[in-house]
Amino acid sequence: MSLSDCEDLDVSKLAKNVLPPLLLLVAFLSTWESVVWLLKIPAITLPPPSRIALAAYKNADELVIATGYTALASTCGLLCSVVIGVVMAAIFSQAAIIRRSFFPYAIFLQTVPIVAVAPLLLHWFGNGFQTIVMIVIIISLFPIIVNVTYGMVSVDRQLVNLFQLNRASRWQIFFKLQLPNSVPLLISATKTSAGLAVIGAIVGEFFAGLSTPLSGLGYFIMKSLEYKIDAMMAAVIASALLGNAMFTVISFIESKILARFGQVQSNVFQ
Amino acid sequence: MPATATRTISAEAVSKSFDDDQVVKEVSFTVNAGEFVSIVGPSGCGKSTLLRMIAGLEEPTTGALEVDRGTSESNLSFVFQDPTLLPWRNVRNNVALPIELRGTLNSQDQETIDDAIQRVGLTDLDKSKLPHMLSGGMRMRVSIARALVTQPKLLLLDEPFAAVDDVLRQQLNEELLKLWQQAGCEQPAFSAVFVTHNIAEAVFLSQRILVMGANPGRLLADIKVPFDYPRDSAIRTKPEFTELAADVLKRLRGS
Numbered sequence: 001m002s003l004s005d006c007e008d009l010d011v012s013k014l015a016k017n018v019l020p021p022l023l024l025l026v027a028f029l030s031t032w033e034s035v036v037w038l039l040k041i042p043a044i045t046l047p048p049p050s051r052i053a054l055a056a057y058k059n060a061d062e063l064v065i066a067t068g069y070t071a072l073a074s075t076c077g078l079l080c081s082v083v084i085g086v087v088m089a090a091i092f093s094q095a096a097i098i099r100r101s102f103f104p105y106a107i108f109l110q111t112v113p114i115v116a117v118a119p120l121l122l123h124w125f126g127n128g129f130q131t132i133v134m135i136v137i138i139i140s141l142f143p144i145i146v147n148v149t150y151g152m153v154s155v156d157r158q159l160v161n162l163f164q165l166n167r168a169s170r171w172q173i174f175f176k177l178q179l180p181n182s183v184p185l186l187i188s189a190t191k192t193s194a195g196l197a198v199i200g201a202i203v204g205e206f207f208a209g210l211s212t213p214l215s216g217l218g219y220f221i222m223k224s225l226e227y228k229i230d231a232m233m234a235a236v237i238a239s240a241l242l243g244n245a246m247f248t249v250i251s252f253i254e255s256k257i258l259a260r261f262g263q264v265q266s267n268v269f270q
Numbered sequence: 271m272p273a274t275a276t277r278t279i280s281a282e283a284v285s286k287s288f289d290d291d292q293v294v295k296e297v298s299f300t301v302n303a304g305e306f307v308s309i310v311g312p313s314g315c316g317k318s319t320l321l322r323m324i325a326g327l328e329e330p331t332t333g334a335l336e337v338d339r340g341t342s343e344s345n346l347s348f349v350f351q352d353p354t355l356l357p358w359r360n361v362r363n364n365v366a367l368p369i370e371l372r373g374t375l376n377s378q379d380q381e382t383i384d385d386a387i388q389r390v391g392l393t394d395l396d397k398s399k400l401p402h403m404l405s406g407g408m409r410m411r412v413s414i415a416r417a418l419v420t421q422p423k424l425l426l427l428d429e430p431f432a433a434v435d436d437v438l439r440q441q442l443n444e445e446l447l448k449l450w451q452q453a454g455c456e457q458p459a460f461s462a463v464f465v466t467h468n469i470a471e472a473v474f475l476s477q478r479i480l481v482m483g484a485n486p487g488r489l490l491a492d493i494k495v496p497f498d499y500p501r502d503s504a505i506r507t508k509p510e511f512t513e514l515a516a517d518v519l520k521r522l523r524g525s
Contacts (some may be wrong), residue, residue, distance in 0.1 A: 158354040161327055165348050166371040166420075176371075180358050260400065261357050 077136020085144030093152035132204030139200035147189035151182025316487025
């Protein structure tokens, strides 16, 4: 295959992956715009895309800072979740009895309605960044614990035998076998949790993001609730883009790591 | 009795049950130092369980099983049915694993590792490859190199070539015999117990064949293979070879 063939392939691949969603977006936005104008829907109910774009431009400085603040809170919380999740999975992986005893409480993390706990956390930890991060941790921890525990426990029995035959210690089995075995699952769980982390940060900011020197998208949305629907929608779009960006970054890391394991990234949408 | 001094394995009425299910029933046999013994039998005859007991991965329910573990730390190696490599480690680091688990790697070990890789027919280029970049046959070679890197006195193999095609299987059989015979040495490099369900493979490789039957797993026959080493592929077409293979088959069917 010559170099030009490769380039042709890339261009056609780009066209295949980027063009259809882009066209769909243009069609969607123009329909929205025309429907709003034709039916004379008041901007306070549903602003047209052009007004949202204008609001985004006017509030650009504040939006950028808010997005950065939310990105920081979700990233900090997500990193804490990864560390706490791996440590907890390491403990869970040691014995079935530990897993059986703790698992119902781990599920609690998954089922507890975050909006119900948020005021309680606000009461305990006060207004500010630390409480937002705490909410992010609660919402993003569960997928990591479950997947990493599974990765550590589901080690090939023959590999365990191999380690035993070479008189490996429990430490060696953990660090040289169970931990690396769980890495692909850790990455895919982190990808799932990244989206949850952004949700957690925004919910956290609803409750605990007020009157701090800097504030995030959640606070921006709350603040815009009164008569600034166009700015609010700009913030909603910014938060969606943020979730997307985090997902993309982790997907990139995932593809690099999975290549090392000889696995292919599963993506049904491409 | 000088014979017992060179005995590597001696099994006396060894039985194994999982719950109420008896998989191995009163099996008795011996393997002398340097001997190449195959165990053939249908699936479910307990041959793999027997091998796992020899390795110390399972305990016999009743009976006595003595395996000479010698004085050396690295007495016994096991080659599994699958290559069983760590997917995130390259060839060299996979082969280094047993030494690494037993202590820290020193410069002399590096030579031992390179030597083991070379002996199974892998090149310098292969050393840095990850397992998923290799073919099934190559992965099995890595697995054998890893088993040999500790210079074991007893090599246990559990249907290692079951997943490769027949041509490659024959080639790997010949290479395994070369590794066992150790060019230029009087004594074989190790004793070998080779579990398989392929009769021709067992006849080609071994000095003795233990034939096992199923339900429950028991020993049906202990057959001597009288052919001299080194054996090459020409032996497979000789009438004595086919006759012996037919005899083994008859014993297997007799169960």
